[in-house]
Amino acid sequence: xxxxxxxxxxxxxxATGSVSQSTESxxxxxxxxxxxxxxxxxxxxxxxxxxxxxxxxxxxxxxxESLREEFSEMEIIPxxxxxxxxxxxxxxxxxxxSVGVSNPQCLAHLHCPPMISGLxxxxxxxxxxxxxxxxxxxxxxxxxxxxxxxxxxxxxxxxEDGDGVFTSGGTQSNFMGLLLAREWFAKERFGTDVQxxxxxxxxxxxxxxxxxxxxxxxxxxAAHLGLGENAVxxxxxxxxxxxxxxxxxxxxxxxxxxxxxxxxxxxxxGTTDFGSIDPLSELADRADEHDLWFHVDAAYGGALALxxxxxxxxxxxxRADSLSVDFHKLFYQPISCGAFLLRDGSQYEHIARNASYxxxxxxxxxxxxxxxxxxxxxxxxxxxxxxxxxxxxxxxGALVDGTIALADYVAALLSEHPSFELLAEPTINAVxxxxxxxxxxxxxxxxxxxxxxxxxxxxxxxAVVARTEVDDITALKFTLLNPRTTLTDVADIxxxxxxxxxxxxxxxxxxxx
Ligand SMILES: *Cc1c(COP(=O)(O)O)cnc(C)c1O
Numbered sequence: 363x364x365x366x367x368x369x370x371x372x373x374x375x376x377a378t379g380s381v382s383q384s385t386e387s388x389x390x391x392x393x394x395x396x397x398x399x400x401x402x403x404x405x406x407x408x409x410x411x412x413x414x415x416x417x418x419x420x421x422x423x424x425x426x427e428s429l430r431e432e433f434s435e436m437e438i439i440p441x442x443x444x445x446x447x448x449x450x451x452x453x454x455x456x457x458x459x460s461v462g463v464s465n466p467q468c469l470a471h472l473h474c475p476p477m478i479s480g481l482x483x484x485x486x487x488x489x490x491x492x493x494x495x496x497x498x499x500x501x502x503x504x505x506x507x508x509x510x511x512x513x514x515x516x517x518x519x520x521x522e523d524g525d526g527v528f529t530s531g532g533t534q535s536n537f538m539g540l541l542l543a544r545e546w547f548a549k550e551r552f553g554t555d556v557q558x559x560x561x562x563x564x565x566x567x568x569x570x571x572x573x574x575x576x577x578x579x580x581x582x583x584a585a586h587l588g589l590g591e592n593a594v595x596x597x598x599x600x601x602x603x604x605x606x607x608x609x610x611x612x613x614x615x616x617x618x619x620x621x622x623x624x625x626x627x628x629x630x631x632g633t634t635d636f637g638s639i640d641p642l643s644e645l646a647d648r649a650d651e652h653d654l655w656f657h658v659d660a661a662y663g664g665a666l667a668l669x670x671x672x673x674x675x676x677x678x679x680x681r682a683d684s685l686s687v688d689f690h691k692l693f694y695q696p697i698s699c700g701a702f703l704l705r706d707g708s709q710y711e712h713i714a715r716n717a718s719y720x721x722x723x724x725x726x727x728x729x730x731x732x733x734x735x736x737x738x739x740x741x742x743x744x745x746x747x748x749x750x751x752x753x754x755x756x757x758x759g760a761l762v763d764g765t766i767a768l769a770d771y772v773a774a775l776l777s778e779h780p781s782f783e784l785l786a787e788p789t790i791n792a793v794x795x796x797x798x799x800x801x802x803x804x805x806x807x808x809x810x811x812x813x814x815x816x817x818x819x820x821x822x823x824x825a826v827v828a829r830t831e832v833d834d835i836t837a838l839k840f841t842l843l844n845p846r847t848t849l850t851d852v853a854d855i856x857x858x859x860x861x862x863x864x865x866x867x868x869x870x871x872x873x874x875x
Contacts, residue, residue, distance in 0.1 A: 519680025525707025532661030535686030632663025642678030
C-alpha cells in the first residue's frame with residue numbers, strides 16, 4: 363500500500379497551466395476559496411447582466427451554422443487552464459446568443475422568465491450541493507422537500523395520505539404516474555409484480571387513454587414502460603380542445619368489445635398548445651366506474667391552484683390518483699423544477715427498492731431515493747420554497763391572473779383584426795392564431811407563410827413566437843407567461859407579423875425556399 367502523503371500535493375505549474383491556481387482557490391472551505399467564490403459570483407452576475415439581460419432584442423438572430431462555426435474555433439478541453447476569470451469570459455458568446463427568456467417579446471414556449479428569488483435559491487442549492495437520494499446527503503433538504511410535498515398535496519386537495527417527490531419536470535412526473543399505474547394494475551389484475559418479474563402475459567392488451575391534445579410524453583412513457591406507444595389511445599376533444607366525456611365512453615365501450623385492457627386515464631390540465639383543461643370531475647367519474655388509474659398532467663395548469671379567481675378550472679383534480687406539476691413553467695422557477703404527487707402514498711410500495719449503500723432495509727431515516735426514479739437528485743424544492751416565501755400565495759395568484767387577463771385581451775384583439783384568425787379562445791395564457799391575408803390562399807401556402815413569418819422574426823431577433831399545427835395547417839402561438847409583457851408589446855409583434863406577412867405573401871414559396 364502507498365503511504366499517505368504528509369502534505370497535500372499542490373498542482374504543479376504544468377498541471378494548472380500558465381495561471382497558477384492553488385487547490386484552495388478551487389474549492390470552498392478556506393479563505394482563498396471564499397475569495398474565489400465571491401469573485402466568481404460577482405463576475406457571473408456581471409456577465410449575465412452585461413451579455414444577456416442588457417440585450418434589447420429577445421434573440422441575437424444567430425443561426426445554427428454561425429453558432430457551430432463560432433464554437434468550432436473554441437478549445438473545449440485546453441491542455442493548460444487559463445484561470446477562472448478567463449474561463450468565465452469565454453462564456454460571453456453563449457450568453458449573448460441565448461434566447462432572452464426574460465424579454466417581454468419572447469413568447470414562444472412554456473418557457474418562463476425565472477424569478478430572481480428562484481435564481482438566488484438556485485445559487486444556494488448548487489453551492490450546498492445536497493443530494494436528495496439519502497437523508498445523510500441532504501438532512502435539512504430532505505425534510506424541507508417533504509414539507510413542500512405536504513403543502514403541495516394540500517394545495518391540490520389531497521389529504522394526509524398524499525405523498526410525492528420533486529422531479530426534473532412533466533416528462534418524468536408523467537412517466538412516474540404511468541409507471542405506478544402499470545405496477546398497480548398488473549398487481550391487482552394478474553398478481554404480477556412487474557418490478558421483479560417483468561410484464562404480465564397480457565401486457566399487449568393494456569391501454570392508456572388520453573386526449574388528442576395530451577402531451578407526447580404519454581406515448582413516450584408507454585414506450586419506455588414496454589407497452590409501446592400504440593398502447594396509447596387518444597380520445598376526441600371538443601372545439602375548446604377538451605376531452606369529450608361522451609367520446610371517452612364510446613372509446614371505453616369499444617376497448618371492452620375488443621377485449622383490450624384500459625388501465626390508465628390521463629387528463630390534461632393545461633394542454634401544451636391551447637392551455638385547455640379536460641373536464642377532470644367527469645374523467646374522475648369514468649376512472650372510478652372503470653377502475654382506471656387517473657393521472658392528471660397539470661404541468662402547465664397546476665399554477666391555477668394559486669389563483670382564487672381561476673382555481674375552479676381545476677375542479678376534480680383532488681380525485682386524481684397522481685398528478686404532475688411543473689414549477690419551471692407558470693410558477694416562474696429556473697429549470698429544472700417539477701413535482702410528482704400521489705394521492706395515496708402507500709402506492710409507492712410498487713416501486714420501492716433498497717440499496718445497501720443508500721437506504722438499507724430497516725433504515726428508519728427518511729431516504730427519498732425510493733420515491734424517485736432518479737438516484738442523485740437536485741434540491742430543486744428550494745426554488746419554489748424561497749419564491750413562495752418572497753411572494754406569498756396572493757402574489758403568485760396575482761401574477762397568474764394578470765397573464766390570463768392579457769391573453770384574453772390579445773384574443774379579443776386578434777378576433778377583431780382582419781389579417782388574423784384566432785384559432786381557439788384561450789383558457790390559460792396560450793393564444794393560437796394564424797396570419798391570414800385577404801387574398802385567397804391554399805392550405806400549403808398558408809402554412810408556408812406562417813412558418814416563414816415566424817422564422818423571419820427569429821432570424822432578425824425581433825420576437826420569439828412559437829408554431830404548431832391546427833387542422834393540419836401551420837399556426838402561430840403566443841405563450842403569454844411573462845408578467846412583464848404588455849398589450850403594447852403584443853400589438854407591436856402583431857404589427858411586425860402583419861408587415862412580414864404582407865411582403866412574404868408577394869413571394870412565391872418556391873423562390874423563397
Ligand atoms: C411541458 C409539459 C410537459 C413536459 O414537461 P417537462 O417539464 O418539459 O419535462 C408535459 N405535459 C405538459 C402538459 C406540458 O406542458
